[in-house]
Amino acid sequence: MSPLSRRQLLRATTGAAALTAAGPLLTACGTAQGDALDPTAKPDLDGVTLKILANQPNALSFHYLAGPFEEATGAKLKVTPVPYDKLTSKATLDVQSGAGQFDVFMYWYAAVGTLAQGGVIEDLTAYIRAHKDIEESDFLPSLYDTYTRWDGKRWGLPYDGDTHILFYNTELFERHKVEPPKTWDDYQHIAEKITKDAKGKYYGTIIEAQQVPVILGCDFANRLAGYGGTFLDQGGSGTPTLTSPEAIAAAQALFDAAPHALPSPLQIGFDQATPAFLDGKGAMLDFWTDFAKRAEDPKQSKVVGKWGVTTLPVGGDNTKPRTSLDAGFGLAVSTASKQKEAAAAFIKWATAAQQNLLVLGKPDAGADPIRTSTLNADAFKKASPDSYDVVRTGLAGDPLPWPTVPKSPQLLQGLVDELALGLQGKQSAKKALENTQRAWLTTLKKT
Amino acid sequence: MSRASHVPRFRVPRALAAPSVVFLLVFAAYPLVYLIGLAFTSSTLAQPLRRWTGFDNFHSALESQSFSGSLWRSVVFAVAAACVQLVLGTALALLLRARAARPGLLGTVLLLPLVTPPVMVGVAWKLLLAPVGGALNGALHEFGLPGVNPLGGSTGAFVTLIVIDSWQWTPFVMLLAYAALLGVPDELREAAALDGAGRVRTLRSVVLPYIEPTLLSVLTLKLVIGFKVFDIVYVVTAGGPGFSTTTSTYDIQRTALQEFDVGSAAAATVLFSLIIGLVVSVVALRRKRHEEVAV
Numbered sequence: 001m002s003p004l005s006r007r008q009l010l011r012a013t014t015g016a017a018a019l020t021a022a023g024p025l026l027t028a029c030g031t032a033q034g035d036a037l038d039p040t041a042k043p044d045l046d047g048v049t050l051k052i053l054a055n056q057p058n059a060l061s062f063h064y065l066a067g068p069f070e071e072a073t074g075a076k077l078k079v080t081p082v083p084y085d086k087l088t089s090k091a092t093l094d095v096q097s098g099a100g101q102f103d104v105f106m107y108w109y110a111a112v113g114t115l116a117q118g119g120v121i122e123d124l125t126a127y128i129r130a131h132k133d134i135e136e137s138d139f140l141p142s143l144y145d146t147y148t149r150w151d152g153k154r155w156g157l158p159y160d161g162d163t164h165i166l167f168y169n170t171e172l173f174e175r176h177k178v179e180p181p182k183t184w185d186d187y188q189h190i191a192e193k194i195t196k197d198a199k200g201k202y203y204g205t206i207i208e209a210q211q212v213p214v215i216l217g218c219d220f221a222n223r224l225a226g227y228g229g230t231f232l233d234q235g236g237s238g239t240p241t242l243t244s245p246e247a248i249a250a251a252q253a254l255f256d257a258a259p260h261a262l263p264s265p266l267q268i269g270f271d272q273a274t275p276a277f278l279d280g281k282g283a284m285l286d287f288w289t290d291f292a293k294r295a296e297d298p299k300q301s302k303v304v305g306k307w308g309v310t311t312l313p314v315g316g317d318n319t320k321p322r323t324s325l326d327a328g329f330g331l332a333v334s335t336a337s338k339q340k341e342a343a344a345a346f347i348k349w350a351t352a353a354q355q356n357l358l359v360l361g362k363p364d365a366g367a368d369p370i371r372t373s374t375l376n377a378d379a380f381k382k383a384s385p386d387s388y389d390v391v392r393t394g395l396a397g398d399p400l401p402w403p404t405v406p407k408s409p410q411l412l413q414g415l416v417d418e419l420a421l422g423l424q425g426k427q428s429a430k431k432a433l434e435n436t437q438r439a440w441l442t443t444l445k446k447t
Numbered sequence: 448m449s450r451a452s453h454v455p456r457f458r459v460p461r462a463l464a465a466p467s468v469v470f471l472l473v474f475a476a477y478p479l480v481y482l483i484g485l486a487f488t489s490s491t492l493a494q495p496l497r498r499w500t501g502f503d504n505f506h507s508a509l510e511s512q513s514f515s516g517s518l519w520r521s522v523v524f525a526v527a528a529a530c531v532q533l534v535l536g537t538a539l540a541l542l543l544r545a546r547a548a549r550p551g552l553l554g555t556v557l558l559l560p561l562v563t564p565p566v567m568v569g570v571a572w573k574l575l576l577a578p579v580g581g582a583l584n585g586a587l588h589e590f591g592l593p594g595v596n597p598l599g600g601s602t603g604a605f606v607t608l609i610v611i612d613s614w615q616w617t618p619f620v621m622l623l624a625y626a627a628l629l630g631v632p633d634e635l636r637e638a639a640a641l642d643g644a645g646r647v648r649t650l651r652s653v654v655l656p657y658i659e660p661t662l663l664s665v666l667t668l669k670l671v672i673g674f675k676v677f678d679i680v681y682v683v684t685a686g687g688p689g690f691s692t693t694t695s696t697y698d699i700q701r702t703a704l705q706e707f708d709v710g711s712a713a714a715a716t717v718l719f720s721l722i723i724g725l726v727v728s729v730v731a732l733r734r735k736r737h738e739e740v741a742v
Binding site for chain 2: 089092093095096117118119120210211212263266267276281413417421423424426
């Protein structure tokens with residue numbers, strides 16, 4: 001080989017090696033990790049601007065908080081709303097890319113393990129312990145651990161305690177002489193009867209079954225809760241329990257109702273379901289509690305004064321109304337923030353009872369109670385006269401938590417994929433859940 | 448040769464080429480190496496390149512019901528859409544050429560779908576085809592006809608996506624085919640006419656063979672574009688019902704950005720690239736053979 005060829009070979013080899021080595025190196029450079037959070041620091045917030053990544057439906061709540069927060073501290077809030085299904089990826093990429101554009105992340109609680117394990121959010125255990133005025137004991141026991149705890153540590157504080165309730169069209173119920181359902185069997189009977197009698201003018205129920213965890217997953221979870229089932233044992237962090245009789249009955253109830261619902265449930269998401277209910281096209285819809293405010297808004301709704309709410313039905317051996325923690329959000333400090341103490345101070349302030357009550361009173365804030373004191377407050381009762389009792393029953397009871405383990409996004413997507421195949425008629429409820437159980441066990445084993 | 452004269456002769460050209468080399472390394476080689484690195488490691492969105500896993504990600508991608516099915520769907524979608532659009536686009540171009548008209552206003556109208564953002568195309572079609580409250584069913588009801596729901600079934604949804612894609616991309620094919628037709632010398636047509644060839648025979652034996660290289664290039668382009676389809680799947684069907692319209696790009700996106708399993712998504716991307724290369728190379732080979740014959 002000539003000297004020139006050797007040189008070329010050497011250069012090529014060096015180049016390739018450098019390129020390969022550059023991968024992890026650049027990745028490491030890209031990940032932004034600010035200084036550790038000092039739990040006892042007392043930051044001066046005057047003149048500080050805190051940047052918040054917020055769930056779109058809740059974005060206005062920060063608008064209502066911004067004024068009082070600036071008055072109290074001198075700090076400003078800058079809010080970036082993103083759709084709920086982009087919160088986790090946007091937060092992760094913000095930290096992983098090194099951009100560090102946000103100080104506070106609003107997170108879907110099911111992703112708390114994913115974000116914590118990924119180093120995206122700060123461990124707030126010491127901070128919460130050092131700040132007794134957070135009043136941990138006032139957070140609703142039904143959601144506090146589920147929303148904030150993973151691997152024995154606390155990673156955030158609850159901000160929006162979401163649950164589903166069952167909305168029904170009173171006019172259609174009266175016309176077809178049916179009563180609000182107490183069990184999923186009643187629900188099935190009503191859906192069948194109204195759809196059959198209405199002959200395509202409207203439908204007995206609306207089922208949202210787009211293949212997205214927060215859409216189809218909610219429909220299944222509501223039935224799973226009603227039948228007394230669970231996703232995972234040990235309060236949402238143990239072994240999958242999807243082949244239990246309760247889970248199979250829940251999936252079967254969903255599959256049975258689908259043919260009597262607004263056409264093509266697999267195509268129905270929020271954008272199709274809510275207008276259909278508000279237009280009087282569907283007699284029942286299980287949805288988030290703040291939908292009550294839209295139903296009473298004559299600009300959006302043709303069913304003003306013609307709707308009611310009730311707890312989600314029960315099924316099987318379970319006779320006690322039980323809701324599911326569908327969606328629900330917390331606030332966490334970004335590990336890439338350069339003002340972590342200020343961000344933590346804001347989270348503490350924003351999740352306090354006074355602020356929770358403030359946003360509960362705003363129809364467009366998309367907020368629900370997170371504390372026992374606010375759930376029981378007269379102010380909340382006055383702000384939500386129609387749904388107060390139902391929301392209280394759900395949150396004060398034993399709601400069903402969704403998985404919060406690091407692999408939960410993968411688990412939940414796998415579940416809705418199998419349920420969608422079942423709704424398409426390609427497999428039975430039992431088979432769908434057996435497949436899911438197997439896939440979940442494999443995924444959790446890899447973790 | 449003196450050292451003084453040797454240095455400029457080799458270094459100046461290299462220095463001039465350096466920006467291009469750096470550009471290629473940064474924007475082509477680095478992402479490729481990084482992608483391959485991700486494919487062979489356990490990687491999440493938050494923690495890429497965590498640990499070497501060999502071919503595990505490839506195994507799990509191939510074993511995955513959604514990805515293996517999506518590969519076939521992508522191939523069928525890309526080939527079907529490209530063929531439909533090639534035929535329709537060429538036919539429209541021939542029609543325009545036969546009328547000896549410049550595209551003008553008609554051409555502008557025909558090109559409108561092409562310049563519409565794909566997301567808006569998807570939204571418009573979704574609103575048009577919505578089973579309840581959609582414009583199509585509204586019109587059918589006006590005439591007392593029963594409603595239809597093409598997105599409600601597996602085949603209907605898949606065919607609908609091909610229709611939407613064809614609505615958007617046929618004008619592109621038409622434009623390129625029309626340009627190629629303008630290049631066909633009039634002398635050739637006249638010679639064919641003198642030899643007694645009719646319109647169909649002239650088209651089959653003179654015009655189409657003349658523009659075949661262009662059409663093959665367009666087919667290659669359209670195949671690649673068809674394989675990459677994402678926007679309309681995301682907006683119109685979200686991969687459903689079930690997995691009926693889950694193409695590989697949609698599945699990869701879902702794995703990476705909804706399940707955060709970046710390692711598996713990278714392995715799926717590598718496998719998908721190989722499939723694209725295989726299909727496109729068949730067309731490229733035919734084009735090469737055509738060029739050799741022409742020479």
